Amino acid sequence: MSSRVFITFLLVFITFNALALSLDQQLRLIINEYDLKSETCSINKDLINERLTPIGEIVFNTPVLSGNKDTSCSTCHIENKHLTDGLSISIGVGGDGEGQLRMSSGGIIVPRNSFTLFGRASSHYQTFFWDGKVQEVNGKIYSPIGEGYALGFGSTLAVAAVLPILARDEFLGLQSLTQSNPNLNQINEVYYGEKLGAANNVLRQIVSAPKDENSKKLAQALLEAGVKEPDIQTIGNSLASFIAKRVQQCQPTHWDKYISGESSALTDKQKQGAVIFYGKGRCAGCHSGSLFTDFKFHSIGAPQGEFGPYIHRQDIGRANVTYRLEDRFRFRTPPLIHVTKTAPYGHNGEFKTIEEIVLFHINPIPYFAENGWTSKRELLQYGKILSTRSEMLGFIDISTKEEMDELLQFLLAL
Ligand code: HEC
Ligand code: HEC
The missing domain is CATH 1.10.760.10 (Cytochrome c-like domain)
Incomplete structure (x- = not known):
């Protein structure tokens, strides 16, 4: 003290x-x-970008960027559970259902207790995750993928929000010698410094030739926002904007x-x-x-x-x-x-x-x-x-x- x-x-x-x-x-x-x-x-208004919010909403609520198409942010930050999942530790890819049902669904364990997202859009909230692996100090955002601002992220929340998309257990998908999904292979097999580039490639593949309804919606939202070359930074900024909008409805x-x-x-x-x-x-x-x-x-x-x-x-x-x-x-x-x-x-x-x-x-x-x-x-x-x-x-x-x-x-x- x-x-x-x-x-x-x-x-x-x-x-x-x-x-x-x-x-x-x-x-x-x-x-x-x-x-x-x-x-x-309280909300840092700078996080909100009306143009990007719809993009954030699609990524948050649908499994569009999930390797096995089974996980979204809303899997573990659930609307009716105060944006947490109510579990001791989270169950990511391969899981099914909510709450206790999910515990026995055979999904991969994300071995930490999920947070609510209320309060996270405050301008004073600059240290994210249980271990602070994303943190803004003296105008620099330290994170496992590099310095956030230099990479083009608009906020610390934007960097924190994209990390799950790059994580195998939370999003990318199950790894197996014979059955790994192609997104997983492309992003998982490169070192952290190159993950962003690899993830950008995957993102562009998804939206340039959209194969399912959610991918089509995402492609459309990016188009409407005037985003020509979609990248993970834009996704992060969009997620931050959506989260800020969502938690603004706090009582x-x-x-x-x-x-x-x-x-x-x-x-x-x-x-x-x-x-x-x-x-x-x-x-x-x-x-x-x-x-x-x-x-x-x-x-x-x-x-x-x-x-x-x-x-x-x-x-x-x-x-x-x-x-x-x-x-x-x-x-x-x-x-x-x-x-x-x-x-x-x-x-x-x-x-x-x-x-x-x-x-x-x-x-x-x-x-x-x-x-x-x-x-x-x-x-x-x-x-x-x-x-x-x-x-x-x-x-x-x-x-x-x-x-x-x-x-x-x-x-x-x-
Ligand atoms: C030395 C710093 C420290 C002090 C003093 C302290 N806490 Fe904590 N508290 C923590 C840490 C660190 C955790 C998380 C620990 C972990 O999960 O390993 C925590 C966890 C909690 C949680 C669980 C929150 C959650 O979301 O999981 C509650 C509730 C809590 N503290 C209340 C209190 C109360 C009430 C007091 C005063 C009696 C108190 N704390 C004093 C550091 C502190
Ligand atoms: C498999 C469950 C799971 C999924 C999917 C998931 N999260 Fe989380 N989220 C967690 C857990 C668990 C933590 C705490 C992890 C830690 O601190 O190490 C967390 C922490 C966070 C935090 C940090 C909050 C704080 O106070 O530090 C943010 C922000 C966040 N998640 C946003 C997202 C977004 C955005 C997505 C979608 C791109 C997402 N999460 C997908 C389980 C999940």
Whole structure:
């Protein structure tokens, strides 16, 4: 924790005690001190390009660019599931159906918990994915496909939005010696630096001689937008535009309303919970700012699931982007936007309820006592993960069930 934040905590805490302020007065102080804004539904208008939105909509909602024609963004960012998929970890190509049905459909596992897309079109949202593999720093967009602006992408969201299209498990299709689809072969078999070029070729093949209804629609939309040489950058910018338009229809939360001055938008319990969140609960040490994330990387020591993406089915999180030892098992602080609607929780969705993961921040032992050590691997390996837990978690001071209830009530307002 930065010393500034720590001193702020102390100051706010001491001031409250000294002045015995009312709950609302305490909260207004907190809101001012942390400069909290109602940002859940805020949109960077620059993302929206009316000409490109229809292109984004087709790519988002139809499997037009999917190698096996079975996956679209809306497979895992589902309209009636608050733009998540409701699963612990996602099922990509080869899968069928929604929700639990999809789990047993034989599809390929994308071993991370899917995010909602609300809040992602804010101009302050510049670090994407659980490991931050797409990130804008000092005017440069770092990403596995290269520097985003130099490549012609208009925003960080546009780069994040196209990565799934280049991924085998999410989009390209099943790989097999005899049956891989031609898109997969063309894009998968080149190194990252060349993937964009290969993907552009595939895209142009799809729209220059459209074979199915969706390809025809895409070709038509590109034509109407005046795009002569379609490329993945245009697709990314179109997806960003569509996502921004879609999440613009977001409803302000109770907390948004409270920030905007409506004091009756929260119950007294929720107000108590907010004071805990920003005070002795230390939640805002990481879930800070108007989007409830510092966009930094921390470890809470979450258990490894059965399907991590790296060697020995581990998920080492941020370390796979930076290759730094100290980043092992660290994940980007998840924004708590609409958190009650985005179960299950954690980078691999191991936690079914909010209460479970909040308790786990404080003390991981009850979780294992209740859920059992699901595998020998956990029993023998968990110490390594435990040792990476952020020190800040040790400062969380929630000592009664009432305080925990109030905190959880507050999260309902986000
Ligand atoms: C197979 C399921 C699946 C498909 C298909 C899919 N996503 Fe996702 N999406 C995920 C998962 C899982 C994550 C989190 C992955 C991670 O962080 O490593 C994610 C993360 C994201 C994020 C980052 C959000 C954040 O807060 O960092 C964006 C943006 C996104 N997806 C957009 C898209 C778009 C656009 C498409 C279609 C081109 C798409 N997704 C297709 C499952 C999917
Ligand atoms: C040290 C930084 C840190 C602090 C302090 C912290 N969190 Fe977290 N929180 C995280 C990280 C990192 C994750 C994701 C961990 C993972 O999946 O491996 C997370 C996950 C969560 C989630 C799940 C969100 C989702 O979408 O999956 C909730 C809810 C949550 N935290 C609430 C809280 C509350 C409430 C507090 C205060 C008691 C708190 N956190 C304190 C870093 C922190």
